[in-house]
Amino acid sequence: MIIKIDKVLEKLEDEIDIIKSKLIKTPKMISISDNLTSATRSYLKSQKKIANKYGIDFSVIETDDIVKDLNKYNNDKNIDGIFVSRPLKNKNYQEIDIARLLNPNKDIEGLSVYNMGEMVYENEYFVPCTAESAIKILENCMDLEGKNIVVIGRSINVGKAAAIMLERKNRSATVTITNSRTKNLKELTMKADAVIVAIGKAEYLTKDFIKEGTYIIDVGINFKNGKLFGDVSKDLYDKNYYITPVPGGVGTITSTILMRNVFRAAIKNIKQ
Numbered sequence: 001m002i003i004k005i006d007k008v009l010e011k012l013e014d015e016i017d018i019i020k021s022k023l024i025k026t027p028k029m030i031s032i033s034d035n036l037t038s039a040t041r042s043y044l045k046s047q048k049k050i051a052n053k054y055g056i057d058f059s060v061i062e063t064d065d066i067v068k069d070l071n072k073y074n075n076d077k078n079i080d081g082i083f084v085s086r087p088l089k090n091k092n093y094q095e096i097d098i099a100r101l102l103n104p105n106k107d108i109e110g111l112s113v114y115n116m117g118e119m120v121y122e123n124e125y126f127v128p129c130t131a132e133s134a135i136k137i138l139e140n141c142m143d144l145e146g147k148n149i150v151v152i153g154r155s156i157n158v159g160k161a162a163a164i165m166l167e168r169k170n171r172s173a174t175v176t177i178t179n180s181r182t183k184n185l186k187e188l189t190m191k192a193d194a195v196i197v198a199i200g201k202a203e204y205l206t207k208d209f210i211k212e213g214t215y216i217i218d219v220g221i222n223f224k225n226g227k228l229f230g231d232v233s234k235d236l237y238d239k240n241y242y243i244t245p246v247p248g249g250v251g252t253i254t255s256t257i258l259m260r261n262v263f264r265a266a267i268k269n270i271k272q
């Protein structure tokens with residue numbers, strides 16, 4: 001069974017409406033990329049569509065020197081929010097360099113060192129938006145307190161961030177983060193109330209990992225021969241599991257959260 005995301009979307013739209021009513025100018029975001037992979041193109045397409053929907057001035061900037069560009073745009077008053085695509089092509093920079101450099105007030109994806117630190121202190125404002133998306137969808141399905149949640153994948157922006165936000169005091173889920181070296185993955189996933197899968201392997205999760213009735217949040221965006229697949233096998237869709245679809249699931253909410261964050265950044269920009 002497919003998990004519907006319309007309630008989560010409605011709540012985000014309400015939040016956007018409230019912020020919008022406080023703004024007098026059109027918020028502006030830029031997406032900077034030195035590496036237009038298929039996954040990045042897909043995200044940028046989604047960003048453009050959703051930015052238009054909410055009245056955000058959106059542009060893509062292609063560059064081969066992200067650090068140079070960030071030094072310029074970080075202090076540009078006309079720009080409210082900045083997105084930097086990953087993975088980076090320019091190997092002179094590490095992701096942590098970008099995370100240290102990006103102006104935290106414009107960090108709509110919540111990946112800067114400052115905002116990640118705030119998240120660990122359980123203060124969520126700009127948090128990694130893909131992880132926030134997965135959590136918002138899951139919270140709409142169940143009360144998380146005391147639930148066993150298995151997170152497959154330990155990436156900074158999804159697995160790690162989702163785990164930290166799930167176990168914080170006002171959610172109090174019991175979280176297991178797994179990785180490619182985990183020995184007894186099936187034993188863990190079989191006991192889970194919910195599984196968040198973010199490993200970037202097309203249709204990796206099959207039904208022998210999961211007991212019926214489990215909630216599955218599919219974060220995967222995998223392009224194979226130009227076609228989009230999630231991390232969950234489509235064999236599970238018509239069975240007794242609850243699954244977020246790809247496309248039209250986590251990705252849609254992620255893009256909407258990114259836009260909500262542009263509005264938040266625009267408010268911060270006024271106050272500066």
Ligand SMILES: Nc1nc(=O)c2c([nH]1)NC[C@@H]1CN(c3ccc(C(=O)N[C@@H](CCC(=O)O)C(=O)O)cc3)C=[N+]21
Binds near residue numbers: 246254
């Ligand atoms: N700094 C950074 N953060 C990211 O989160 C990031 C990134 N770089 N680089 C690329 C990947 C890929 N990614 C997608 C997210 C949503 C959709 C999405 O919304 N896709 C639509 C489908 C669009 C289509 O059909 O092409 C959907 O799922 O409904 C796609 C791709 C985020 N990534």
